[in-house]
Amino acid sequence: MASIYPFRAWRYNPSAVRLQDVVTQPYDKISPAMQEAYYQRSPYNLVRIILGLPELFDAEHGENVYTRACRDFKAWREQSILVQEKDPSIFAYAQRFRVPGTDEIKERRGFIALGKLHEYADQVVFRHEQTLSKPKSDRLNLLKATHAHFGQIFMLYSDPAGSVEKILYENAGPADAEATDEYDVLHRIWRVSDPAAIRLLTSTMADKKLIIADGHHRYETALNYSKEHAPPALARTEHNANDLPQPAYPEAAVMMSFVNMDSDGLVILPTHRVVHSLPSFEPAVFARAAEQFFAVEKLSEAPAASYIDTLRQQAGTVFVAVTRNGALLLRSKPEAAEAVLASLPENQRRLDLSHLHTIILDKLLGLDAEKVREQTNLRYLRDAVEAVDQAQRGEADITFLTNPVTMEQLREVAFAGSVMPQKSTDFFPKLLSGLTIYALE
Structure with missing residues (x-):
C-alpha cells in the first residue's frame, strides 16, 4: 500500500539563521500582511521562494517570482544558508x-x-x-x-x-x-x-x-x-x-x-462561508425563502463566539446566518432537504456542508457549482469574528457559520471515493x- x-x-x-525567522505557514495560508512580515523578518525567509512578491521592473528584466525563486534557492545552497543532510x-x-x-x-x-x-x-x-x-x-x-x-x-x-x-x-x-x-x-x-x-x-x-x-x-x-x-x-x-x-x-x-x-x-476547525456581491440580496427575502428547508429562528445580537457556542449545542444540521439585519439560526428540515440532496451519495447527504452548498448557496442564492469553484461571490474564513464583522459592516451580503466536519465523516467520505465541497476541513x-x-x- x-x-x-x-x-x-x-x-x-x-x-547562519534562526529557524523561527525563516519558516512559514503553507503558501495558501499566507495573507498579504503575513507575506510582508515574513519579508521583513529575514532575507532568507522561505516566503521569497514559495510566495514571492512581484517587482516593479520584472517585465523589462525578464524576471518573475518563479525565476527569483530558482535563483534564491540556488544561492542559499551555495552560501550554506541551506545545508544537506x-x-x-x-x-x-x-x-x-x-x-x-x-x-x-x-x-x-x-x-x-x-x-x-x-x-x-x-x-x-x-x-x-x-x-x-x-x-x-x-x-x-x-x-x-x-x-x-x-x-x-x-x-x-x-x-x-x-x-x-x-x-x-x-x-x-x-x-x-x-x-x-x-x-x-x-x-x-x-x-x-x-x-x-x-x-x-x-x-x-x-x-x-x-x-x-x-x-x-x-x-x-x-x-x-x-x-x-x-x-x-x-x-x-x-x-x-x-x-x-x-x-x-x-x-x-x-x-x-x-x-x-x-x-x-x-x-479540525470549521471554515465559514461569506457570500458577497450578489446582484440583489434582501435579508428578509432570504429568511422567507429559507423557511421551505429550515426552521428559522431569529437570534439576539451577540458576539461571534456566542453564535459558535449556539451551533455547538445543536443536534442535526444547523447554521447561523448573519446579515446586516441580524442573525438567524437555521435548522434543517430533514424531509424537505432529502428531495434536494437525493442525487448525492448517502455519506455526503449527512454532511452539513452539502446542505449549505446544495440548498442554500445553489438553490436559494443562485451560486451553482461553477460559481463556487471560481469563488466569484464566495470567501472562506476560519475566523468567525471576521466573517461576522464582514456581514455586519455590509462588506458581505450574508455569512454562514458552520460546525466542523468530524474525523469520522472525513474518513467515510474519502474511503468511499467521494469528495466534499472545497474548503470543507481546516486542520489546526x-x-x-x-x-x-x-x-x-
Whole structure:
C-alpha cells in the first residue's frame, strides 16, 4: 500500500539563521500582511521562494517570482544558508498547541518522509475535497522553476495501536530543531537516520492507506509532474546501497507529513462561508425563502463566539446566518432537504456542508457549482469574528457559520471515493514550510 522513503533533506543552517525567522505557514495560508512580515523578518525567509512578491521592473528584466525563486534557492545552497543532510533520514515532527477558542493544550505527533505518488484510482491515496485549477498552475510553475518541494503534503493514516509513534518517540531525546509560529504553536523535529529504525517504520507503514488532509493541489501538481518525468521502467530502482527504500526516480515521490488519524492530537476547525456581491440580496427575502428547508429562528445580537457556542449545542444540521439585519439560526428540515440532496451519495447527504452548498448557496442564492469553484461571490474564513464583522459592516451580503466536519465523516467520505465541497476541513495547526526541503536534483 503506502510506500515511504527516507531522504537527504536540505535544511536551514542553524549557524547562519534562526529557524523561527525563516519558516512559514503553507503558501495558501499566507495573507498579504503575513507575506510582508515574513519579508521583513529575514532575507532568507522561505516566503521569497514559495510566495514571492512581484517587482516593479520584472517585465523589462525578464524576471518573475518563479525565476527569483530558482535563483534564491540556488544561492542559499551555495552560501550554506541551506545545508544537506549526509544520510537519508526521516524526521519525527511534533506540534504543541492550544485548541482555538479553548484552554485545552494538545500535541499532534507525526513524521516527515517522502511518500510515493499514486493515482487516486490505485486506492492508496484518497482525497476528500475538490480542487481548483489556479492554485495547481501556480504550484506547477514553482516546481518547474526550482525542482524542489518546500512544504509537506499533510497525510492521515490509521493506526489505533499507535505503533508508528512508539517507534519514533519512545526514546526521543531533546529536539533536533524547534520554532514557535505566529499562532504560538511549538514545532519540534527529531532526525531519525538509524537504518534499522527506518526499515521498521517503512514496513509498519506498508499496509496503510492514506487520506490527504491538506495539500490536495500540491499533491495533484506533483503527481502530474511525476508522470511527465517518468523514465523507462528499466531505469527505476527502489533501494540504495544501504538497502533502504528510495523512490524509483526523484519525481516519483513528494515530501509528506504523516499523522495518525486515530490520535487525540487531530483538530479540525470549521471554515465559514461569506457570500458577497450578489446582484440583489434582501435579508428578509432570504429568511422567507429559507423557511421551505429550515426552521428559522431569529437570534439576539451577540458576539461571534456566542453564535459558535449556539451551533455547538445543536443536534442535526444547523447554521447561523448573519446579515446586516441580524442573525438567524437555521435548522434543517430533514424531509424537505432529502428531495434536494437525493442525487448525492448517502455519506455526503449527512454532511452539513452539502446542505449549505446544495440548498442554500445553489438553490436559494443562485451560486451553482461553477460559481463556487471560481469563488466569484464566495470567501472562506476560519475566523468567525471576521466573517461576522464582514456581514455586519455590509462588506458581505450574508455569512454562514458552520460546525466542523468530524474525523469520522472525513474518513467515510474519502474511503468511499467521494469528495466534499472545497474548503470543507481546516486542520489546526498547519504544517510549517521550510523545516525540511526535498530537492529533486
